[in-house]
Amino acid sequence: MPLPHFGGGGVGVKLYAIMPAQVRNRSAETMPQLLNVDAALAQILADMQPLGSESVALAESLGRVIATDIAAPLDLPPFDNSAMDGYAIHHADSLSASPQQPATLHVTQDISAGDSPTDTLQPGQAARIMTGAPIPVGCSAVAPVEDTDDNWRKASGTAPPEEVRIYSRYGYGANIRRKGENIAFGATIMGAGTIIQPAEMGMLAAIGCARFEVLRKPKVVILGSGDELVDVHETLSAGKIRDTNSYTLAGLIRQAGGIPIRLPIARDKLSEIRALYSRALGINPDMIISSAGVSVGAADLVREVMDELGDIDFWRINMRPGKPLAYGALQGIPFFGLPGNPVSTMVTFEVLVRPALAKLAGRALRRRTIQATTADDLRSDGRRSYNRVRLSREGGAVVARSTGSQSSGALMSMLLADGLAIIPEGQRFVPAGSELPVLLLRPLE
The missing domain is CATH 3.40.980.10 (MoaB/Mog-like domain)
Structure with missing residues (x-):
């Protein structure tokens, strides 16, 4: 006879399905x-x-489950910026550049990460720029420092040269990270049910999300x-x-x-x-x-x-x-x-x-069950049995070996077990060499 179903549902945290x-x-x-x-x-x-749900600080959020979708309150990156240490240029100034005939440009600005350039870059000009620094108005490409005659390196503390030679041509937008190219304003970056890991913490910090709702x-x-x-x-x-x-x-x-x-x-x-x-x-x-x-x-x-x-x-x-x-x-x-x-x-x-x-807890249940070949004869009393086994990879297959005594008081058997070999109802004997599903208790190396 089928089992009566009394359903889930209810209102609030503490109301569960109640049987008659x-x-x-x-x-x-x-x-x-x-x-x-x-x-x-x-x-x-x-x-x-x-x-x-409850509110949690970002610093304490590792492993918590997001309660509601989180949307980006700004573009990421929040401004056009340089992807390289080098020189911000008009790309048209480099179209005929080559190692034999470099383009020579007048250096008018020196832009570091965290600066906010206000001067417009004119044709024939270049601005020394660091990775992550905002590009000036008028810039349409960045020439990497390795492709110039400048031996400057990031944080060297040296003043920029008066002129710089560019040895290659660059197309429009080369080495520029555009505003919003990673995440656009309003886009959902994490859905409800997401488990916070270090990468998620970094993204939430990037959008300024210091506190947010997680499931209790x-x-x-x-x-x-x-x-x-x-x-x-x-x-x-x-x-x-x-x-x-x-x-x-x-x-x-x-x-x-x-x-x-x-x-x-x-x-x-x-x-x-x-x-x-x-x-x-x-x-x-x-x-x-x-x-x-x-x-x-x-x-x-x-x-x-x-x-x-x-x-x-x-x-x-x-x-x-x-x-x-x-x-x-x-x-x-x-x-x-x-x-x-x-x-x-x-x-x-x-x-x-x-x-x-x-x-x-609002978590997706990720029950890892694998197929394994039994190395030992296994026995059951006809109930669905969960036998403790050790697992190893041998010749491309996963082999399950009994941990020994299957007594319900044998605590050492759980200490040794990598998984639980599942013997179906009604099956009292499983000969060695049989295939059985195994519920993993720990990751299989």
Whole structure:
């Protein structure tokens, strides 16, 4: 049966598509047992709407997403200027020039970058000029200094000669950069959705754009709970483990263009988890991510808190690792309950959360998937599986090798992985030498 579609849309930053209460409040027992990954992602993306905008200073804009088109408020270059160090001339004065019979011109001006020449260049005259300096009225070409009898070089500090000999002919406009030839006044130079890189910063500086509107970065609260967890600063006593997921998620969120907000770990008590979730809501974030408490079991207290504070669309996904994944809304704020195992947390983030953050942030999702040949036999349990692999280029092909144990707790497997080899649903065995799509986790060298 096709998955019901409840659509995206809404007004403002915090209004997301809301399912009818009788659908959102279905118990886990009445929901489909395992939801298809593609259907889950489609539903998630339908709920996400790009955030509002904020003003940012140019110096702080690297990596930000432009909210509206930016038009040039002036021509670039803003005036006709010389493309060379040399001499501004009337091009007609050079038409018969040659090394054997150079054109001899009287030097009447010396124009540096930043000057504003006021004298008109007359026929038979030349003006020494620097690269980027405005050309004088009457100039129709610039002869490079290398094509004259002057050995002057830029910033030499020497006075110009009284006369200069030109050894070549130049056509109209030679070595002149015309006003507006790069960007014309009113032209759109960057469209909404452009990600600011160093080149964009330079262009914005050139047009005098000191501040402009960018899309807000999504604020993402990270929640963690568990009696066994201790923070990195605490002593590791018997029976305890370090909280790795909140730090991993913080890095992934920042990498995806968001602002991570880590909250302290809650113990496995209903009162503490309820207080933690209430605190998260008080921050007024754009997304909330929990990395524990969604597996079916005695310690599943998150489900009870969600019944009180929010609505869950689905609890289980047909993927490996990451089957026990919750998605819904806490008072209209998108909520992801990711599995507690470190690998499952990272894989579900890459497959489902990163695309959601990209849409919130107004970024185009550039998911690089390549085809690779498997060097090892790979196995699955019939769910869509994301196996961690190392990649190498061999003989013109990309070869994928397993990182070893595919246990959802094998953190080293993600440290070694270049990508996730995707085994389709229903396929339990992939022999070595097979072609599989691989979702890249890092650039392939």
